[in-house]
Amino acid sequence: MNFLRISHKRQLLLIALIMIPVFAVLFVRVGYLMIYRSEYYSEKADDLHERERTIKAARGVIYDANGTEIASNRTVCTISVVHNQVKQPDEVIAMLSAELGIDEAKIKGLVEKRSSREIIKTNVDKKTGDKIRNYGYEGVKVDEDYKRYYPYGSMASKVLGFTGADNQGIIGLEVEYEDVLKGTNGKLLTLTDAAGIEIDDAAEKRIEPVAGNNLKLSLDVNIQKYAEQAALKVMEKKNAKRVSVIIMNPQNGELLAMVNCPEFDLNAPYKLSDSIEKPLSGKEYSDALNNMWRNTCINDTYEPGSTFKIITMSAALDAGVVGLNDTFHCGGFRVVEDRRIHCHKVIGHGTETFVQGAMNSCNPVFIDVGLRLGVDRFYEYFNRFGLLSKTGIDLPGEASTIMHKKENMGEVELATVSFGQSFQITPIQLVTTAASLVNGGRRVTPHFGVEVMSSDGESITKLEYKTTGGIISEETSKTVRYILEKVVSEGSGSKAYIEGYSIGGKTATSEKLPRKTGRYISSFLGFVPADNPQVIALITIDEPEGVYYGGTIAAPVIKEIYENILPYLEIEKTEGKLSGEEE
Amino acid sequence: MKKDQRSLGDKLKSWIMQDRGGYDYTLLFAIIFIACFGLVMVYSSSSYVAYTQFGSSFYFFKRQAFFMLLGIAAMFVVSKIDYHLWLKFAVLGILSAIVLMLLVNFTPFGIEFNGKKRWFGIAGHSLFQAAEYVKIVLIIGLAAYVNRVGKRVDKWPTIVITALISIPLCLLVAMNNLSTGIILVGITFVMVYIASQKKVLYIILVVLAVVGGVSAVFLGDQFVKMGILKPYQFERIYVWLDPEAYALEGGHQVIQGLYAIGSGGLFGKGLGKSLQKLGFVPEARNDMIFSIICEELGVIGALALIAMFMFVIYRLFRAAINAPDLVGAMITIGVMTHIAIQVILNVAVVTNTIPNTGVTLPFISYGGTSVIFLFLEIGLALSVSNLSRCKR
Numbered sequence: 001m002n003f004l005r006i007s008h009k010r011q012l013l014l015i016a017l018i019m020i021p022v023f024a025v026l027f028v029r030v031g032y033l034m035i036y037r038s039e040y041y042s043e044k045a046d047d048l049h050e051r052e053r054t055i056k057a058a059r060g061v062i063y064d065a066n067g068t069e070i071a072s073n074r075t076v077c078t079i080s081v082v083h084n085q086v087k088q089p090d091e092v093i094a095m096l097s098a099e100l101g102i103d104e105a106k107i108k109g110l111v112e113k114r115s116s117r118e119i120i121k122t123n124v125d126k127k128t129g130d131k132i133r134n135y136g137y138e139g140v141k142v143d144e145d146y147k148r149y150y151p152y153g154s155m156a157s158k159v160l161g162f163t164g165a166d167n168q169g170i171i172g173l174e175v176e177y178e179d180v181l182k183g184t185n186g187k188l189l190t191l192t193d194a195a196g197i198e199i200d201d202a203a204e205k206r207i208e209p210v211a212g213n214n215l216k217l218s219l220d221v222n223i224q225k226y227a228e229q230a231a232l233k234v235m236e237k238k239n240a241k242r243v244s245v246i247i248m249n250p251q252n253g254e255l256l257a258m259v260n261c262p263e264f265d266l267n268a269p270y271k272l273s274d275s276i277e278k279p280l281s282g283k284e285y286s287d288a289l290n291n292m293w294r295n296t297c298i299n300d301t302y303e304p305g306s307t308f309k310i311i312t313m314s315a316a317l318d319a320g321v322v323g324l325n326d327t328f329h330c331g332g333f334r335v336v337e338d339r340r341i342h343c344h345k346v347i348g349h350g351t352e353t354f355v356q357g358a359m360n361s362c363n364p365v366f367i368d369v370g371l372r373l374g375v376d377r378f379y380e381y382f383n384r385f386g387l388l389s390k391t392g393i394d395l396p397g398e399a400s401t402i403m404h405k406k407e408n409m410g411e412v413e414l415a416t417v418s419f420g421q422s423f424q425i426t427p428i429q430l431v432t433t434a435a436s437l438v439n440g441g442r443r444v445t446p447h448f449g450v451e452v453m454s455s456d457g458e459s460i461t462k463l464e465y466k467t468t469g470g471i472i473s474e475e476t477s478k479t480v481r482y483i484l485e486k487v488v489s490e491g492s493g494s495k496a497y498i499e500g501y502s503i504g505g506k507t508a509t510s511e512k513l514p515r516k517t518g519r520y521i522s523s524f525l526g527f528v529p530a531d532n533p534q535v536i537a538l539i540t541i542d543e544p545e546g547v548y549y550g551g552t553i554a555a556p557v558i559k560e561i562y563e564n565i566l567p568y569l570e571i572e573k574t575e576g577k578l579s580g581e582e583e
Numbered sequence: 584m585k586k587d588q589r590s591l592g593d594k595l596k597s598w599i600m601q602d603r604g605g606y607d608y609t610l611l612f613a614i615i616f617i618a619c620f621g622l623v624m625v626y627s628s629s630s631y632v633a634y635t636q637f638g639s640s641f642y643f644f645k646r647q648a649f650f651m652l653l654g655i656a657a658m659f660v661v662s663k664i665d666y667h668l669w670l671k672f673a674v675l676g677i678l679s680a681i682v683l684m685l686l687v688n689f690t691p692f693g694i695e696f697n698g699k700k701r702w703f704g705i706a707g708h709s710l711f712q713a714a715e716y717v718k719i720v721l722i723i724g725l726a727a728y729v730n731r732v733g734k735r736v737d738k739w740p741t742i743v744i745t746a747l748i749s750i751p752l753c754l755l756v757a758m759n760n761l762s763t764g765i766i767l768v769g770i771t772f773v774m775v776y777i778a779s780q781k782k783v784l785y786i787i788l789v790v791l792a793v794v795g796g797v798s799a800v801f802l803g804d805q806f807v808k809m810g811i812l813k814p815y816q817f818e819r820i821y822v823w824l825d826p827e828a829y830a831l832e833g834g835h836q837v838i839q840g841l842y843a844i845g846s847g848g849l850f851g852k853g854l855g856k857s858l859q860k861l862g863f864v865p866e867a868r869n870d871m872i873f874s875i876i877c878e879e880l881g882v883i884g885a886l887a888l889i890a891m892f893m894f895v896i897y898r899l900f901r902a903a904i905n906a907p908d909l910v911g912a913m914i915t916i917g918v919m920t921h922i923a924i925q926v927i928l929n930v931a932v933v934t935n936t937i938p939n940t941g942v943t944l945p946f947i948s949y950g951g952t953s954v955i956f957l958f959l960e961i962g963l964a965l966s967v968s969n970l971s972r973c974k975r
Contacts, residue, residue, distance in 0.1 A: 015916075044842055045858065191858065
C-alpha cells in the first residue's frame with residue numbers, strides 16, 4: 001500500500017491554489033457582465049422580447065374661420081398576420097383575399113413568410129377591418145389607426161395640402177404646420193417568446209398616443225367655395241390654363257380664400273386628372289404630380305403688368321414727384337433712350353391728368369412718373385414696400401421676386417418696370433403689397449393660420465404675424481385709394497363696379513414670355529370699401545382664349561365674387577360716391 | 584528552504600488536524616443541495632419549452648428528478664463500499680471503455696444527435712452518453728496504475744503506459760466530443776502531475792500548451808488573412824472575439840447567453856421570470872443553464888452558486904489530503920479535477936471568457952448520464968473520506 005507523501009500534498013495544494021485566481025477571473029467576468037454591462041444587454045434583450053406595435057396618433061384637425069372641419073381624420077385599419085399564430089393558413093388566405101381584393105398568390109406569400117409580423121394591407125376602411133376581425137381567425141391582427149380625410153375633397157387643395165402614408169404633411173399647410181398638427185405616436189409593447197408568440201400573462205406596456213394640436217385658419221369655406229365656382233366658370237368659359245384667386249383682409253393679412261384652378265382631390269392626391277395622356281414614365285408621372293400640386297399664387301412668378309402701376313403710383317405720390325392734376329401727353333408711345341415703348345392704345349390717350357392716366361392705364365404716363373423717380377428712389381421704394389423679400393406667408397415654397405440688379409437698371413428698365421414689365425413677382429406678393437399700400441401703409445404678412453388649439457378645443461396660442469408700419473404715409477395711401485376707386489367707377493376697371501359699393505381696383509393684361517405668341521395673363525385686383533378696405537382680391541387668368549383684356553374678363557369675375565361675399569362679410573353698401581381727394 | 588518547507592508542512596498538518604475526517608457529511612449535503620438547486624433550475628429553464636414541445640411543463644423536470652434519485656441512491660451505495668474493490672476492475676474498465684468508444688464511434692451502437700455520435704444505444708434506442716462512463720473509468724484506472732507503479736512513477740516505461748491508458752481514450756472521445764476530450768486530458772494531467780516527482784516535464788508541457796494556444800490564435804488569424812486557412816475553420820475564435828458580428832456562424836448562442844446574463848443585473852428577475860429561456864437561449868436547460876441562473880437570480884445568485892462549487896472542490900481537496908492512502912487520494916483528486924474543470928469551462932464559455940465549447944455544469948445541467956456518473960464519483964470520494972478515520 002502506497003501512502004500519500006508530503007510532496008503529493010504540496011502539489012495538490014499548488015493545483016488548488018492555481019484554481020483560486022481562475023475562479024477570481026470568473027467572478028470578475030460575471031460581475032462585469034451583470035453589473036457594468038447590464039444596461040447594454042438588458043436593452044438588447046428587451047428589444048428582442050418586445051414586439052412593438054405603433055398606435056398612430058390622431059393628427060390635429062384643421063378648421064376654417066367658422067370652425068368647420070376642413071381636414072380631419074378617419075379611422076382606418078391595418079391588417080397584418082403573425083406567422084406563428086396562424087392556425088388555419090388556407091382559410092386565412094382565402095378570407096383575406098376575398099375581403100381585401102388582393103390576389104391569393106400574393107397573400108399566400110405574405111402569410112407563409114416567416115416573419116414576426118407581416119403587414120397585408122394598410123388604410124383598409126373600418127367596416128372591412130371589423131368584418132375581418134369578426135372572422136376571429138388566430139394570427140390575423142386588425143389594428144386601427146387614423147388616416148387624413150378632407151371632407152371638401154378638392155377645396156383649397158393646394159393650400160391645405162395632404163399627408164403621406166405615415167401621416168406626415170406632403171405639401172401646403174400640412175407641411176407648414178407639421179409640428180403643430182403631428183401628434184406623438186403611441187406604442188403597444190407585448191412580450192414574446194423566441195417563436196414570436198405573445199406571452200399570455202405578461203403585462204402589456206402601452207404608451208398612449210398624444211393627438212396633435214388643432215389649427216384654425218382664416219380661410220372661410222363659404223368664400224373659398226364662391227371664389228372657386230367663379231374661377232372654375234371663367235376657366236371653362238375662356239378655356240384658360242389656370243385661374244387663381246386670392247382673397248385677403250388687407251388690414252391684417254388674413255387670407256380668406258386662395259383658389260388655384262384646376263384643383264385636385266385631396267383624398268386621392270396621386271390620381272392625375274383624366275385629361276393627362278397615359279401611360280407616363282416614372283419621371284413624367286412625378287413631374288405631372290408636382291405640376292398638379294403647384295400653388296401658382298405662391299410658387300410661381302409672373303410679370304404683373306398694369307396692376308403694378310399701383311406700386312409706381314404710390315411711390316411717386318409718396319415721393320411727391322407727381323400731383324393728381326399734373327398733365328401728361330400720350331401719343332401712343334414713349335421713346336426712352338433709343339427704345340420706343342408703346343401704349344396699349346396705339347393712337348394714344350392725348351393730353352390727360354395723372355388721375356386720368358391711371359384710369360386709362362396709360363403706359364407713357366407711368367413711364368414719365370417712373371423716370372421722375374429715378375432708379376435710386378424707385379429701387380428704394382421697391383425695397384421698402386417689401387417687394388425684394390418674400391411675403392413670409394405660412395405656406396411652403398414661396399418664390400422670390402425676380403428683379404433687375406440695381407446696378408444693371410438703366411432708363412429703359414426703369415421705364416418698363418414702372419408699368420409692370422421686365423420683372424416678375426408672385427401673385428401673393430402683388431396682393432400683399434397692394435393691400436399694404438391701401439390699408440394706410442402697413443406692410444402685413446399674408447397668412448392662413450390664426451390659432452393653435454389643443455385637441456380638446458382649448459386655445460393654446462393665437463398666431464401673430466409681423467406688421468411694418470409707415471411704408472407710405474396715411475395721406476398717400478388715401479390718395480392711392482381715391483385714384484383706384486376712380487379706376488373702377490369711371491376707368492378701365494368699370495366692369496367690377498357694383499351698384500352701391502365703393503370699389504378700388506386695377507386691371508392688367510400681361511403678355512407672357514416669349515412675346516408675340518398670343519399668350520396672356522389677364523388679371524384684376526380690387527378692394528372694398530375703397531375708403532377703408534376690408535377685403536382685397538386678386539384674380540389671374542392664365543392664357544384665356546378669345547378676348548384677353550383684364551378689364552373685360554377678369555374684372556367681372558371679381559365683381560361676381562364680391563356680389564356674393566360682400567353681404568356675407570357684412571360689408572355694407574356706402575350710398576353715394578366716395579368723398580375723394582379733389583384738389 | 585528546508586525550514587520554510589517544514590513550516591508549510593506544519594501549517595498544513597495543523598489545518599488538517601482540526602478535522603480528522605470520517606464520512607464527509609458536509610460534502611454530501613453540499614452536493615445534495617447543489618443537485619436540488621439544479622433540479623429547480625432545470626424546471627425553471629425547461630418548463631416553457633417542455634410545455635410547447637411535449638405538452639407538459641414537467642417533462643424535463645421529471646426525467647431529471649428520476650435520474651437524480653437514482654444517482655443519489657447509487658452514491659450512497661458506492662460511498663459505503665470500500666473503494667479498493669474497484670481497483671480490481673481497473674483494467675477491465677479501461678478495456679471496456681475503449682471497446683465502448685469504438686462501438687459508439689464506428690458501429691450502429693453509436694447514436695447520433697445533432698450530427699454528433701455521442702450516445703451508446705441498442706437498435707436505435709439510446710441508453711447513455713459513453714463519454715461520461717469514460718471519465719469515471721479513467722479516474723479509477725489512472726489511480727490504480729499510479730498506486731501499482733509506486734516509486735517507479737517517473738520512469739519512462741511508466742510514462743509510456745500512462746500515455747497508452749489515457750491517450751487512446753482521449754482521442755476516441757474527442758472525435759465526437761472535443762470538450763470532453765479536453766476534460767479527460769485535464770484530469771489525466773492533474774492526476775499524473777500530483778503523482779509525479781518530476782515537475783520540469785509538466786512545467787514544459789504547460790508552457791508549451793499556453794504558447795501553442797496563444798500562437799494558434801494569432802497565427803490562425805494571420806493564416807486566414809493570407810488565405811491559407813478558410814475562415815470557417817477559425818470561426819470559434821472569431822465568434823469568441825466578436826459574437827455579435829458572427830451571429831450566424833455560431834455567435835447566436837453566445838449572444839443570447841450574454842443577453843440573459845446581462846439582463847439579470849444585481850438581484851435578477853426572480854426565480855422563473857427569465858425571458859431568455861422562452862426559446863431564445865439554445866440549450867437553456869443544458870450547457871447554457873448558467874445564463875438563465877444569472878438572469879433569474881442575478882449576480883448574487885450566480886456568484887453564490889460558483890462559491891458553492893468552490894466549497895465542494897475544497898471539501899474534495901480536504902478529502903484527498905486526508906485520504907488513507909495514495910490510491911484514495913488519486914481517486915478523489917480525479918473527481919475534484921473533473922468537477923473543477925467542468926465548472927470553470929462552463930462558466931467561462933457561457934460568459935464568453937473563452938471560445939465556445941459544449942460543457943455541462945455539473946449537477947445543474949439537464950442530462951441523466953452526466954448526473955448519475957457524477958453522483959457515482961462523489962460516492963467514491965465519500966468512500967475515501969469514510970476510510971480516512973482509520974488512517975495510520
